[in-house]
Amino acid sequence: MEPIVLGLSGGVDSAVAATLLQRQGFAVTGLYLDIGLGGSGKEDAAAVADRLGIPLEVADIRAELEREVCAPFAADYQAGRTPLPCARCNPAVKFPALFRLADRIGARYVATGHYARVENGLLKKGMPANDQSYMLARLTRGQLQNIIFPLGNYEKREVRALAKDFGIPVADKPDSMEICFIPDGDYAAWLDRRGFSTPEGNFVDKEGKILARHKGIHHYTLGQGRGLGVSGPHRYYVSAIRPETDEVVLSDGSDLGRDVVHGVQPNWIAIEALTGPMEVTVRLRHSRTEQAAILSPEGDGIRLDMKHPARAPTPGQMAVFYDGDTVVGSAWIAG
Template sequence: MDKVVLGLSGGVDSAVAAHLLCESGLEVYGLYLDNGLPGADAAREAAASLSVPLTITDSREAMEQYVCTPFAEAYLRGETPNPCILCNPAVKFRALLDEAERIGAKHIATGHYARAENGAIYRGQPENDQSYMLCRLTPDEVNALLLPLAPYKKTEVRALAEELGLPVAHKPDSMDICFIPDGDYAAWIERRGITPPPGDFVLDGKAVGKHRGIHHYTVGQRRHFGVGFGKRVYVSDICPETNEVRLSSDDAAVWRESFRVRGVNWLVPPEGEIVCGVRIRHSRRELPTGTVTPDGDGAIVRFPAPVRAPTPGQTAAFYDGDRLLGGGFIVK
């Protein structure tokens, strides 16, 4: 019987994934990554209910090095990073592979909503596709990967959990940023001893008020400024060099026909320029088609029509139909 190491968080997705893997005839071993916050007890309860052995490993040092520090530094550069995309290849999937090697397991698995087949990753069900989050995985991680929730919608997974009597059937979905449980990333950055100073909101070349620090804002934002401007405005640019948050009263100012990405991770290396689907944020919206021109370790992405707010620090993921080709970080 082949062994598989499953990332078991104590949530409904990973619990149902464990059940499906066991039903498929695999010998399932759970791995919980302890980041220093509550959650291990829920993972133990889920593992016990499924009769799956569980290993708990301390991930705090790796999280700090590969996720938390880069996350905070990106905000100080005026960027808006996605921590899950940072974490997956360097921490979560790396730990799964290490554990698989330790126990002699052939496969690793997670509860992501995407499809993995023959060393390739594909989009999952449109309602809850999470393939975007996997665009920076390494070849070793992809080749070993099983994604048992591929054919399911989230509602179907919850219904199955309830049918199976799993204790996590009605557990709320996990937060977007696991190491910031309250979701207040700006306060988290400040608690690390980093407090970007207030500066100017700039509209049409004129200072029109004071912002609270550039880490509170993202390109395309249109509310929660703490200042009234008498009309709807949008963040069009964040300038750490001048400590300005630039605004526009015209939404067209945040639309772009092209942008550059750095550090592209190609799961399917192109032979040259390609035309493909491009996802610029985790979203259910249909993928716009763009032309991607490799350029050194990055690429230039161009669209036939503008797309809204390609945000520095976020990831652009590339697709050939449903197949994930890779992804890189958007820059100014």
């Protein structure tokens, strides 16, 4: 049997992935990634491993997570950007940890319970209802050559049904939706506790008129329309964040559309490099919404000329480019 390393989180997705890999003839070794916050994850992963009769190892990834994800996460908020920690973690922390164990035990492949597909080294969408290709679009061409996503052709409801059929002990465990290192979901409080909060400042309109005071720019993101606490002649939306003056600019939202989106640090997957304009569809946030655009090189980065204006493309988030079901590549949104 061919050995493979699977990220075993203690959740239903990775547990079903482990079972499917076993049925495909792989000798699965589970790896639980410990970030030091406790909870039931490690025990649940151990219960799954015991039920399936597979070895389980534990890797302490706290130092890598702090360096590659948590510190950039805080820096982004201080700079007025809205970070995307999972997209940073996958290529820099999670998959390198899996590959380290794979190298040690002589396994050619690693796997996770993500809803996406890899075909001939190319990253492709999973089933439409729960596709996770967006969050995986910073994986490198080299990494993808040796990754398997067993759930790529399944929907979540099918996976839960399989978990019950397989007798998996975490079949009814709720999905985890929050950022793993902020389990209560309150990222602003997390920043405050770590001394990364930003000072209070002014809400201003486009002409610079002061409308009210705000709690610090790390509480807000471009396009936000809720929780502002500012009354006026219309509903307000965040249309700009100015870290240099600690100002948050509010508008009626009519100025949030962008015909052009700029990106930096492109990561190419389906092509070696972008040498000229290319028609693509693009996701500008973690949703299933795709928009048509012309993707062009721009210095060391990229430019997207949108067929229809994109609403509030947010610095710090990611633009992912698609050719049908295939991920062409990605870039961090700069503005």
